[in-house]
Amino acid sequence: MNEEKKGWRDKLFGGLRKTSGKLTENLTGLVTKAKLDSADLDEIEEALIVSDLGPATASQIREKLASERFEKGLDEEGVRLIVEDEIANILSPVAKPIEIDAFPRPQVILVIGVNGSGKTTTIAKLAHLFLEQDYGVMLAAGDTFRAAAIGQLQVWAERLGIKTVSGPEGGDAAGVVFDAVKQATAEGIDVLIVDTAGRLQNKRELMDELAKIRRVLGRLNPEAPHDVVLVLDATTGQNALSQIEVFKEVADVTGIVMTKLDGSARGGILVAAAKQFGLPIHAIGVGETIDDLRPFDPRDLARAITGGAA
Numbered sequence: 001m002n003e004e005k006k007g008w009r010d011k012l013f014g015g016l017r018k019t020s021g022k023l024t025e026n027l028t029g030l031v032t033k034a035k036l037d038s039a040d041l042d043e044i045e046e047a048l049i050v051s052d053l054g055p056a057t058a059s060q061i062r063e064k065l066a067s068e069r070f071e072k073g074l075d076e077e078g079v080r081l082i083v084e085d086e087i088a089n090i091l092s093p094v095a096k097p098i099e100i101d102a103f104p105r106p107q108v109i110l111v112i113g114v115n116g117s118g119k120t121t122t123i124a125k126l127a128h129l130f131l132e133q134d135y136g137v138m139l140a141a142g143d144t145f146r147a148a149a150i151g152q153l154q155v156w157a158e159r160l161g162i163k164t165v166s167g168p169e170g171g172d173a174a175g176v177v178f179d180a181v182k183q184a185t186a187e188g189i190d191v192l193i194v195d196t197a198g199r200l201q202n203k204r205e206l207m208d209e210l211a212k213i214r215r216v217l218g219r220l221n222p223e224a225p226h227d228v229v230l231v232l233d234a235t236t237g238q239n240a241l242s243q244i245e246v247f248k249e250v251a252d253v254t255g256i257v258m259t260k261l262d263g264s265a266r267g268g269i270l271v272a273a274a275k276q277f278g279l280p281i282h283a284i285g286v287g288e289t290i291d292d293l294r295p296f297d298p299r300d301l302a303r304a305i306t307g308g309a310a
């Protein structure tokens, strides 16, 4: 394995140690018994719920363990592997990188999420990923609500050597997006990534603003936005699920990026989100630098959550 890959795997597995620690603590001891009885299964199910995987996943895994326990004498690693497999099975269908296939160009990717979720950083990381694939990338500072947000996006763009289209603080976000699409089209840009305000506390305003951006985009290209990516902070645990619900109401979310899986992460929440909403998971964030966004690998995450070796 190359050094780079090893580095981010360490971050992911390190970050999820908190989730997996709790889980393995609960699994160990139980599974040293020759057979799992129903009280053991209850405990495992509880451990999975406490680790944020959600009741539906927990009961699915419990059933799987119950059906396999008589067939094989399960040791600790055997149980862990069954849990890992079940989690990977839930995550695999939703693992889906953003594909750049819009015609005509540019592909417009609207990025939404509450302030602090890692939206701006994720935009920069996504831009970096696309640049690595030789696509022309431009950013649009559609979060006109805060000057700091515009500035932060510009700093990232400068580092990446790409352009940002922005307007004045408090200006019209849809206007910025309109200008950005026109400029991106004129310059033959492949991907336009649009930052948006994360004012979840005022749902009506946010909904109106996103609707206006959509209308304006639609005038230039009926297919746009091609992607509406919701950025979620893994450390918020259950709150991430309610954010999905609310943002699905205000915008037609097409996929998710989960950030901060390196921190005191609650990785189980990604599994709960996959099970409950079935939205594509495009990528995960495992740090604050530009290289810390990775395409989502279900098997890796399942191993990390269950405390498997990195």
Ligand SMILES: Nc1nc2c(ncn2[C@@H]2O[C@H](COP(=O)(O)OP(=O)(O)OP(=O)(O)O)[C@@H](O)[C@H]2O)c(=O)[nH]1
Binding pocket: 113, 114, 115, 116, 117, 118, 119, 120, 121, 122, 149, 152, 198, 259, 260, 261, 262, 263, 284, 285, 286, 287, 288, 292
């Ligand atoms: N550890 C870690 N930190 C991250 C990750 N992604 C973003 N951050 C940090 O989280 C903080 C918030 O990130 P931003 O990208 O500024 O978040 P935002 O959603 O744009 O927030 P506002 O700028 O407040 O709108 C910053 O300190 C980032 O460095 C990640 O994957 N892991």
